[in-house]
Amino acid sequence: MKTFLTCFALFVMGNLSAQSFSIQGRILDDQSDTPLEGAHISLMHPWGEIYKTVLSGSDGRFALKGLSKGGYRLRISYIGFEDFEREVTLSGENADLGIIRLKEGVQLSEVEIKGKIPMAEQRGDTTQYNASAFKTLPDASAEELVEKMPGMVIENGKVQAQGEDVKEVLVDGRPFFGNDPTAALRNLPAEVIDKIQVFDQKSDQANFSGFDDGETSKTLNIITRPNMRNGQFGKVYAGYGWDNKYQGGGNTSIFDGDRRLSFIGQLNNVNQQNF
Structure with a gap:
């Protein structure tokens, strides 16, 4: 007892x-x-x-x-x-x-x-964050930047904005990494980002027909800095630890006008499956 x-x-x-x-x-x-x-x-x-x-x-x-x-x-x-x-x-x-x-x-x-830069501003139905208002390490990813923004949450591999799951990430208005917001944020360096917009995007059917069917999805649009829209960037990482555990990988992206090419790869024995 x-x-x-x-x-x-x-x-x-x-x-x-x-x-x-x-x-x-x-x-x-x-x-x-x-x-x-x-x-x-x-x-x-x-x-x-x-x-x-x-x-x-x-x-x-x-x-x-x-x-x-x-x-x-x-x-x-x-x-x-x-x-x-x-x-x-x-x-x-x-x-x-x-x-x-x-x-x-x-x-x-x-x-x-x-002379402070406002963290965010509301433009109609769009919330726009200024990346320069948030401090990050020199090699930080977009994911680490987004985590510092009010109303944004990244948990268990999911990205949420204003309490809703983010379904797509755009870069300068164009799809980036398809329907995998987490992969898009992890493989884009924070230093190339000027602003991040959060809005409810209409469905493909509504955009095609011009008729609003009421179906929307939470979307992030990353606006890159003008001097970063043409060029290459990426990173390589590797680690070895106790009990012969290892992890390594890298990614590189090529921005050339309207073209967005990304190459990613990893190798490990710690059951890390996502990028």
């Missing part, structure tokens, strides 16, 4: 220590009460380091999940509106901030002093 009680206590303590919380709210235009879609929400530690970011949805709602207890600074920004900032403390329950109204007007002096 003593052993059982000890194990039960440890189980409860483990669950309590792993408990997480969330911060949610809804962002509206102060004048018209219109929901502001694509507002950029940053959650920061008290010393200013960004902890998590997210974009508001079409109804203006946002949710920052998986948070630990403690104090945070919340900042909301939207093009053409004044920034909103407040302190938020999580002390044992989720925080619902309710309605947050942003006032029109931009403090130009702050913009001129900081």
Whole structure:
């Protein structure tokens, strides 16, 4: 019985220590009460380091999940509106901030002093991320870049944007690696990327007939830097470790105007099957 009680206590303590919380709210235009879609929400530690970011949805709602207890600074920004900032403390329950109204007007002096590139902007139905606003290592892949973008998740080999599975990746509006978004992102270096667009692409039938059948698929369009649209790039990697385990491979891509050629290969004995 003593052993059982000890194990039960440890189980409860483990669950309590792993408990997480969330911060949610809804962002509206102060004048018209219109929901502001694509507002950029940053959650920061008290010393200013960004902890998590997210974009508001079409109804203006946002949710920052998986948070630990403690104090945070919340900042909301939207093009053409004044920034909103407040302190938020999580002390044992989720925080619902309710309605947050942003006032029109931009403090130009702050913009001129900081000179920061916006992480994302909303253009109609398309969310556009600026690659230059995210820091990556020199040899990072597009996958590593996308993981840093708010609203983007890569988990168990699947790419998700705004809560939906990404079905296709385009490069400058053209298909890249067919219907395998993960392979496309893993084999494209981050340094060639200028912007990444996220949108709902109509079905082939709708594009062909001109009639909207309501069928859409979440799509990423990678816009490359103008000086990177003609040339070759790639990488080679290899490793050897304990118990004679090894892994090696490489990829190279050739961009020449409208042509996109990619060659990939790998060899290993660690049951790595995807590229």
